Amino acid sequence: MTQIAFIGGGNMATSIIGGLIRQGDTKASLIHVADPNAGQRQALQKDFGVQVHEDNQEAIAKADVVIMAVKPQVMKTVLETLQATLSKRQPLLISIAAGINVASLQSWSGCKAVVRCMPNTPALLSLGATGLFGSKEVSIDQRNMADALLRAVGLTVWVKTEAEIDAVTAVSGSGPAYFFLLMEAMIEAGQQLGLSEQTATKLTLQTALGAGQMALNSDVGPAELRRRVTSPGGTTEQAIGRFEDAGLRQIVATALKAASDRAAELSRQLAD
Numbered sequence: 001m002t003q004i005a006f007i008g009g010g011n012m013a014t015s016i017i018g019g020l021i022r023q024g025d026t027k028a029s030l031i032h033v034a035d036p037n038a039g040q041r042q043a044l045q046k047d048f049g050v051q052v053h054e055d056n057q058e059a060i061a062k063a064d065v066v067i068m069a070v071k072p073q074v075m076k077t078v079l080e081t082l083q084a085t086l087s088k089r090q091p092l093l094i095s096i097a098a099g100i101n102v103a104s105l106q107s108w109s110g111c112k113a114v115v116r117c118m119p120n121t122p123a124l125l126s127l128g129a130t131g132l133f134g135s136k137e138v139s140i141d142q143r144n145m146a147d148a149l150l151r152a153v154g155l156t157v158w159v160k161t162e163a164e165i166d167a168v169t170a171v172s173g174s175g176p177a178y179f180f181l182l183m184e185a186m187i188e189a190g191q192q193l194g195l196s197e198q199t200a201t202k203l204t205l206q207t208a209l210g211a212g213q214m215a216l217n218s219d220v221g222p223a224e225l226r227r228r229v230t231s232p233g234g235t236t237e238q239a240i241g242r243f244e245d246a247g248l249r250q251i252v253a254t255a256l257k258a259a260s261d262r263a264a265e266l267s268r269q270l271a272d
Ligand SMILES: NC(=O)C1=CN([C@@H]2O[C@H](COP(=O)(O)OP(=O)(O)OC[C@H]3O[C@@H](n4cnc5c(N)ncnc54)[C@H](OP(=O)(O)O)[C@@H]3O)[C@@H](O)[C@H]2O)C=CC1
Pocket: 007, 008, 009, 010, 011, 012, 013, 034, 035, 036, 037, 040, 056, 069, 070, 071, 072, 074, 078, 096, 097, 098, 118, 119, 120, 121, 173, 174
């Protein structure tokens, strides 16, 4: 039975743990989570029945897989305190941190088999999207193990170069926030047009769900689906025209480039 340790039990770890438990293949008793925050530990234990620890060493004691889910800025310190145990036991180390490269993870932890991945928060509903990249020491079995873990919470995509993980971070890691921002803006605009907040919210969220499902299930791409909504001389054409006039595509490109650059900058700043 594979024992899994999470170091850091915050937002993203909670999403993945929630997805794993919901999916049902991973027993809660095999999941150990370490977090310094007592309230966070209590919530994880109550919601998912996982084993919780204040001490990171305790959490990794028997782990076959260690998932590092702390903020990038504390990763080095946390791994260095665990280095003696990790380098001796050589579990598969999976990091979900933005902008921490495989070489740093290997050097700080002493682990050779390292998977750097970038999930996103819809993992909580098993609707996540994760990009993964592994060190050359990752065995086929370990790769399959990492893939199965993240696949339990959604789609997995392995990328060929580590640099692509920064692009994955910009597209899908941070991506849910962009859609939430658009939802916020549509709800506000709907209210300005006279809808109640409740009605604007219900209509916006259901439309987001419907559009996402249609795009996923359709045999044509988003551009064609958009054209099918856009009647010549109609209402959508007016709205799309304003988006294009305001340079929405360029805004999106600039925003994603800034996210990707920040991931690369974190790698440089936080590397040895
Ligand atoms: N949020 C997201 O959408 C995504 C986040 N990520 C990555 O996931 C990682 C975690 O992000 P997120 O979950 O949002 O952040 P959170 O702050 O919610 O979670 C981090 C957790 O780690 C805890 N922690 C701090 N120090 C230690 C320590 N020494 N040992 C063990 N745990 C510790 C924190 O406790 P305390 O709060 O008390 O400090 C907190 O509960 C980041 O590296 C981020 O780049 C990746 C993809 C998406």
